[in-house]
Amino acid sequence: MIPSKLILAPMDGVIDAPMRRVLTSSCRYDYCESEFVRVSGQCVTSSRLLSMVPELRCGGVTAAGTPVYVQILGQEPEICAASAELACRLGAPGIDLNFGCPARQVNKSGGGAALLKDPDLMHGICCRVRDVVPAGIPLTAKMRLGWDSSDRCLELAEQIWSAGVDALCVHGRTREDGYATGTVRWDLIARIREACPVPVIANGDVFDRASAMECSRITGCDSLMLARGAVSLPNLADVIRLDAEPFSYRRMVEAVVAFTEAFREYSPDRDPFPRVKQFLSYLRGYYNAMVSLNIFRRVCACGSLAEALSLLQSSTAEADQLEPEA
Ligand SMILES: Cc1cc2nc3c(=O)[nH]c(=O)nc-3n(C[C@H](O)[C@H](O)[C@H](O)COP(=O)(O)O)c2cc1C
Known part of the structure; x- marks a missing residue:
C-alpha cells in the first residue's frame, strides 16, 4: 500500500528552518513540524516562537508552501494552552503536542515521554489546548507506545484522542527503546489505528519506499511521518509516493x-x-x-x-x- 500522506517529522537540532526549507523544496510533504518548543513555568514569548519558527513571518509555510505546524512540549495544561493560543495568533497552520521526547532533562521536569506515566495529566493538557485552538486549525499529538512498556499503549492513545485531537501520530517505540533499530512495533500502531476514531499517523524506521509500503501495510495507516530517513535522502517523500529516482x-x-x-x-x-x-x-x-x-x-x-x-x-x-x- 502506497501511503497518500507524508509528513516531515520534528527533529530538534536537525530539522530546523533551513533544513525544512531544503527538504520541502526537494520533494512534496503534506506538512512539516517545528522542533519542539519547550514551555515550562511560563507561556512562550512571541520572539522565541518567531525565532524557532521563522516561517510564521511568512504565512506559516516554508518557501515551497509547505505548512509548518508548531510543536509544543510542556507539562502544565494552562501554559501549554496559552503557548498554543499564541502560536495560532501568530499564524501557525497547526499545533502538535509532544508526548514522546526521551531527553533526560525534559523528562526530569515532567515533560515529553514522562507524560506517558501520567495519562490523566496528558489528557488534561490535550483538553485544555483543544479549548483554545480554533476549530479550523488542526491539533495533533505525537506519542510513543509507553515509558518502559507498551502494555498500556491503547489506553494512552485513548487519553489523547478522547480529548478531541484531529490526528494522532504514533512513534512505535517506548521511551526506553530510545531510537534503537529493530525495536519499532508497527503491529502495535495497527492496534491503535483500529481503536482510534481519528486518523493515526505511523512513525518509525521508514527509510525507503519498501519500508514505507511495509509500514503502511502492517499499520493500515495511510499517513506516515518521516524523520531520520528524510534527512538521509532529501527527496524521500517523492521516492515513496511517486516512485521517483532517489536524488543522485x-x-x-x-x-x-x-x-x-x-x-x-x-x-x-x-x-x-x-x-x-x-x-x-x-x-x-x-x-x-x-x-x-x-x-x-x-x-x-x-x-x-x-x-x-x-x-x-x-x-x-x-x-x-x-x-x-x-
Ligand atoms: C535528533 C532527533 C531529534 C528529535 N527531535 C524531536 C522533536 O523535537 N519532537 C518530536 O516529536 N520528535 C523528535 N524526534 C523523534 C522523531 O520525530 C521520530 O519520532 C523518530 O526519529 C522516529 O522516526 P524515524 O525512525 O523515522 O527516525 C527526534 C529524533 C531525533 C533522532
Missing part, C-alpha cells in the same frame, strides 16, 4: 549547498560548518559513494567550510565515474 550524488551535494545558504540566511552570526557535517553524517546513511570516496572523513578534516564545499563539489565528478546512477 550530484543533487544531494546541491542540497547540502542549498542548506548552507539557507542556514546563513537564517543565522548570519553562526558558523554553518558543524551543521553541514551533521547533515553529511545523515546523508552517509544513504549515499554509498560518500563512503567509498571517504568524503565524510575528508570533509571533517577540512579547515574551513569553503574548503569543504569545494571538496564536495569536486567529488561529484569522482562519484559520477564510480557510480553513474548513485
